[in-house]
């Protein structure tokens with residue numbers, strides 16, 4: 275059985291009024307269209323129908339995925355027709371999906387396949403209506419109470435036997451414009467069954483829908499933990515810098531940058547949570563431009579990498595290990611500075627300190643060390 279996915283991303287988004295068409299708006303750190311491309315990547319082939327002037331945005335949104343882009347028509351029906359023309363003739367089933375519904379889950383696809391395996395010509399996910407339905411006049415006066423028995427809200431993807439749907443489109447008058455593919459299929463007498471839908475498949479129509487769908491899909495975000503450690507040797511000086519705070523001390527810390535072991539450990543923890551290497555890879559000690567550098571740059575860079583991936587820092591936690599200086603008096607300032615650089619509220623930033631009971635190199639006060647962990651919420 276070959277299954278081909280056809281994603282319709284042809285909307286101009288007149289009702290969306292956001293920054294460009296809704297199919298390219300960012301949701302969970304990637305364009306809305308990309309969610310569907312990824313969810314349907316197990317299909318033998320994916321065709322994406324976009325307006326002719328949006329190929330560049332579509333290319334960027336589909337980067338790295340095996341898709342065929344084609345130009346859509348003036349209506350949804352015309353766009354699907356354009357996409358169907360590219361479906362290989364030996365295809366068994368075709369799955370037609372609106373890019374504005376990014377929350378495709380594999381269990382929905384399994385229900386659609388099961389309906390076709392049971393003999394349906396087509397199948398679509400649908401949800402019952404929860405609200406009462408009223409018919410109104412032009413001034414919104416209720417003229418009738420409509421009966422919602424047997425009415426369903428239909429979503430996409432809609433799955434069809436390809437030869438049957440191709441014949442249904444061929445039989446449709448040339449300039450017809452129908453709401454969806456079930457309308458085309460049933461007009462040709464095909465038998466279409468509805469299966470259980472998913473609220474995550476809600477359609478993005480208005481700008482506020484983005485946040486709503488993102489919240490619904492947010493249940494899928496994965497907590498990813500990262501850890502970091504660093505140590506610096508004491509040397510000549512009259513202060514140390516920890517978490518960006520200048521702390522007077524009998525010694526300084528030796529290091530290529532400002533030797534802020536706290537922020538170095540935190541930087542590594544954040545990089546670890548997104549599997550992005552370590553601080554030495556991003557800021558090589560051999561590179562003279564980092565000599566004496568303020569570690570705020572390292573930490574801010576790691577935080578921006580996390581956000582570039584559409585991820586969110588849930589919290590960070592840091593332990594300083596040293597006999598001296600005393601950390602307690604500076605804890606609040608260290609917490610506030612770290613929260614500021616990471617764009618977190620201070621109650622998401624733990625700052626702790628301990629001694630090693632005079633044991634080992636830390637006990638002999640040869641230097642100080644820091645251990646950090648970070649929790650990052652990532653999209654799969």
Ligand code: MG
Pocket residue numbers: 504505506529533534535538
């Ligand atoms: Mg270091």
